[in-house]
Amino acid sequence: MHHIAGVILSSAKPGITVNVGEPQCKQLFVYRPCLMRPLCCTIPTLPNELEAMMQLTSEEQAMLNGERGPARKWAIEHQIQVGRMFDAVDMVPVSQSHMMADPESLGEAGVAFMENFAAMDEADRRVAIPMITDPRGVDLSYYDPLGQTEEMANLERRFIAACQSLGIIMTDTCINYQTIMPPVLGDHVAYGDTGVVIYSNSVCGARSNFEGGPSALAAGLTGRTPRYGLHLDEHRQATRRFRVASEPQGLTDWGVLGAVIGRKAGSYWEVPVIEGIERIPTSDEMKHMGAAMASYGSTPLFHIVGVTPECRTLGDVGGEALAVEDITESDLDVLREPFGAKGKTVDVVVFAAPQLSLVEMQTVADLCRGRKKHGDTAFLVCTAASVYSDAERMGFNRAIEDFGGKVLQGTCFYQQYAREIGEANGWKRLLSNSTKIVNILGGYGYAPALASMEDCIDSAVAGRIV
Amino acid sequence: MARTLKCHVGIGPDVTGEALVASDNFSARYDLDRIKGVFSRPQHALAGQSYHDKILVLNTAKGGVATAWMLHEMTARGITPKAILFNQANTILAQGAALANMAMCDRFEDGDVTTLINTGDRVTVKPSEGIVVIE
Numbered sequence: 001m002h003h004i005a006g007v008i009l010s011s012a013k014p015g016i017t018v019n020v021g022e023p024q025c026k027q028l029f030v031y032r033p034c035l036m037r038p039l040c041c042t043i044p045t046l047p048n049e050l051e052a053m054m055q056l057t058s059e060e061q062a063m064l065n066g067e068r069g070p071a072r073k074w075a076i077e078h079q080i081q082v083g084r085m086f087d088a089v090d091m092v093p094v095s096q097s098h099m100m101a102d103p104e105s106l107g108e109a110g111v112a113f114m115e116n117f118a119a120m121d122e123a124d125r126r127v128a129i130p131m132i133t134d135p136r137g138v139d140l141s142y143y144d145p146l147g148q149t150e151e152m153a154n155l156e157r158r159f160i161a162a163c164q165s166l167g168i169i170m171t172d173t174c175i176n177y178q179t180i181m182p183p184v185l186g187d188h189v190a191y192g193d194t195g196v197v198i199y200s201n202s203v204c205g206a207r208s209n210f211e212g213g214p215s216a217l218a219a220g221l222t223g224r225t226p227r228y229g230l231h232l233d234e235h236r237q238a239t240r241r242f243r244v245a246s247e248p249q250g251l252t253d254w255g256v257l258g259a260v261i262g263r264k265a266g267s268y269w270e271v272p273v274i275e276g277i278e279r280i281p282t283s284d285e286m287k288h289m290g291a292a293m294a295s296y297g298s299t300p301l302f303h304i305v306g307v308t309p310e311c312r313t314l315g316d317v318g319g320e321a322l323a324v325e326d327i328t329e330s331d332l333d334v335l336r337e338p339f340g341a342k343g344k345t346v347d348v349v350v351f352a353a354p355q356l357s358l359v360e361m362q363t364v365a366d367l368c369r370g371r372k373k374h375g376d377t378a379f380l381v382c383t384a385a386s387v388y389s390d391a392e393r394m395g396f397n398r399a400i401e402d403f404g405g406k407v408l409q410g411t412c413f414y415q416q417y418a419r420e421i422g423e424a425n426g427w428k429r430l431l432s433n434s435t436k437i438v439n440i441l442g443g444y445g446y447a448p449a450l451a452s453m454e455d456c457i458d459s460a461v462a463g464r465i466v
Numbered sequence: 467m468a469r470t471l472k473c474h475v476g477i478g479p480d481v482t483g484e485a486l487v488a489s490d491n492f493s494a495r496y497d498l499d500r501i502k503g504v505f506s507r508p509q510h511a512l513a514g515q516s517y518h519d520k521i522l523v524l525n526t527a528k529g530g531v532a533t534a535w536m537l538h539e540m541t542a543r544g545i546t547p548k549a550i551l552f553n554q555a556n557t558i559l560a561q562g563a564a565l566a567n568m569a570m571c572d573r574f575e576d577g578d579v580t581t582l583i584n585t586g587d588r589v590t591v592k593p594s595e596g597i598v599v600i601e
Contacts, residue, residue: 081564085477086557105495105535109542192531209557212534214565229557266491267526268556298491298528298556415532419499440529443496443507 054083054226055090063222069124071117075218082215083226092188092227094208096130097220098176099168100192101213102137102415103155110213111155114162117217125166131220132171132180133163134193135355135382135412142408147424152417168220172410173384174354177204178283180386185309188231190219194294195287195354195436197230201301203286205309207231210268210300229268230300236310238273238303240265241322246329247279251288251360252452253332254281255435258289260331262297273303273311273319280307284357291354292435339438339450342465345376346449347427349405349460352382352413353437358390360453361407365396367457368403374463378425379405382412405460413437419444431456431465469600471582473551476571476593477563483548485587486520488512489580492550492559493529494536503545521589522547523580527556537562549591551579551598569593 056064063072064080079091103111117125138148138156160170171180174193183189183206191197191208192215200206209229211219219225229235242261248254265272272293281289281304293299303311303319311317351364361383373379381400383391388409391397397407408416414437422428422445430446432438433456438448449465458466488511499506503518527533537559540546549569550559563570569591576582583589583600590599 078561078564081477082557082560084475085555085560085570100531101535102532105532105539107535107539107542109539110535113538194530210531212531212558212561214534214538215557215561267554269554295529298526414495440496442509443498445506 054080054088057091060091060222060224069120071120071124072221075221078214078218079222079224079226083228086226086228088226088228090227091222091224092231093224094129094188094190094219096132096181096183096189096191097127097211097216098132098134098189098191098193098196099213099216099220100134101159102135103152103159104137104415104417105213106155106159108155111159111162114159118162118165127167127220128223129220130181131166131168131216132173132176133168134172134174134196135415136160136172136410137416139408139411139416142406146416147421148417152420166220171384171386173386174412175287175357175384175387178287178357179384188225190216190225192216194298194300195291197300198290198294198302199287201230202290202303202308203283208300210298235269235271236301236317237271238317238319238322239270240272241319241324242272242274243324243326244274244276245326247277248285248289250452251284252433252435252450254285255288255292255433256332256335256450257327258292259296259435259439260327260335261302262293262295262299263335264325265293265297265299268298268300270297270299271301271303271317272299273305273314273317273322275305275314275324277304277307284360287354287357288435292439295436295439336450339448341429341447341449344429344449345464346431346459347376347429348378348380348425348431349373349456350380350382350413350430350432350437351434351453351456352380352432353434353440355412356381356383356387358387358394361387361391361396362394363453364457365391365399367454368405369399371403371457371461373404373460377460377463378427379403379460380413381405381407383407383409385410414440414444418446422446431459471579471598471600472575473571473579473596473598474573475596476569476591477560478549478567478569478593480590480592480594481521481548481569482588482590483519483521485523485583485585485589486512486515486517487523487580487583487585489525489578491526491528492522492524492552493527494533494540494562496529500536500540500545517547518545520547521591522550523583524550524552525580526552526554527559531558534558534562534565537566537568541566541568551583551591553579571596571598574598
């Protein structure tokens with residue numbers, strides 16, 4: 001039972017009332033879809049009515065009433081709909097929002113949707129908290145050579161203009177935890193991009209659900225998000241316990257391990273805890289593992305015993321009572337097997353998903369330096385715009401371009417009309433060191449193959465997979 | 467004789483249509499050719515089949531966040547399923563359904579929904595009541 005101060009509550013079973021005027025309680029309101037009216041303090045008793053309720057503060061109620069403008073009214077209505085499906089009781093303030101919105105996903109409809117907000121008064125349309133963006137779908141400095149059209153570029157231009165008018169910071173990155181402002185332990189955030197969410201939850205100890213573009217936008221406008229899922233302690237406890245026999249070597253192996261665990265976990269609502277990792281992984285290793293785990297399993301959080309901040313011991317995450325599931329060499333081999341193709345001609349080598357850190361850029365540049373790729377094999381590297389600038393200054397971009405490759409800034413390959421650019425360039429066999437990207441691109445008409453960074457570059461030189 | 471399945475309260479309008487069922491997972495980005503309106507991922511259990519105007523019945527969501535925008539984009543072009551039923555949705559699918567005003571429900575009381583409904587069944591989905599009726 002909620003003790004409520006002031007005017008509150010929706011319709012409920014008539015005749016059952018509770019106290020009003022509890023001075024220590026914040027003012028709350030309860031929203032019921034399609035029937036929102038303040039009554040004086042009846043409290044519902046039917047389970048389905050309880051499910052339908054969400055407590056709102058006076059500020060949230062003002063947004064819902066339209067007193068904070070139409071953008072925030074849309075935003076909080078959207079959040080209440082989603083919160084209701086996941087039994088959120090109230091909203092939680094968030095410190096940042098991060099929006100995935102590439103033009104392929106948005107389409108004309110999504111861009112027009114954003115432009116509606118951009119046309120509103122400035123006070124109504126400005127986001128309430130720092131809000132940043134995931135990779136773009138078109139590198140506006142290099143799209144025609146990829147086979148992207150002016151129509152695609154114009155969608156991108158319109159979307160960027162709309163975002164900027166809302167005060168959104170165009171970071172265009174899926175590695176904001178390495179480049180912008182990493183969240184801190186216990187920090188509630190509203191992040192999009194599954195790789196961003198799983199890293200931030202697991203490695204930083206932040207609290208975020210997967211927030212798709214519309215919900216990240218809603219969080220940016222309201223400064224809060226429904227309190228469900230990973231915002232709650234009970235959903236952060238381990239539900240599956242995996243033991244690793246041998247530690248991964250190299251980024252690709254970390255990705256393969258993440259993919260195997262993600263596939264075994266297999267649901268957004270499962271939380272793997274991993275034992276057997278003795279060496280502290282690097283940020284890039286955790287990045288590849290998390291991105292692959294989220295891609296294969298829709299997994300938003302993992303723990304590593306003695307490594308990640310919420311899991312100093314197995315008991316911290318309730319793992320002791322769980323049955324141990326061993327990750328075997330056979331598990332890893334089964335995952336790799338469809339992405340073999342040794343000796344086959346390779347059309348395009350891609351480093352992306354996630355975007356490369358400055359350290360990865362240096363490694364690629366060092367491997368490329370003094371060599372030339374095969375004339376029939378394209379070679380693309382995707383990184384954040386901020387990393388691109390640093391890589392330019394350090395000469396990494398030059399080394400990659402002297403090799404014959406191209407560094408794209410602020411994009412990620414699978415988010416940039418992968419089907420269309422594949423067809424335009426006749427690319428079928430794609431090679432990458434990203435376990436995530438080879439999982440995605442099968443549906444886009446590619447025959448994806450997986451290899452280490454070193455083997456990818458050797459293959460680009462040979463024109464076939466070494 | 468009609469059979470009623472109880473599920474969690476969902477999102478979107480009441481709809482009626484023909485079921486297309488698989489014990490497989492779902493991502494609009496990973497699995498669909500959204501221009502042609504078919505499942506395009508060769509490994510998917512519904513590969514090659516049209517999802518247009520169907521009541522999709524699947525296990526759970528997978529992969530990334532793009533589906534949240536993509537359901538909206540699919541709806542705008544008019545090539546879209548009428549509803550998606552899951553054993554368990556994830557946050558992205560729910561968020562996408564909310565923006566697209568697409569019917570979506572999950573968590574069925576009688577067990578695995580991919581075995582409770584058969585492909586070809588005529589099904590009515592009532593998200594606000596948390597029920598699905600098989601005619």
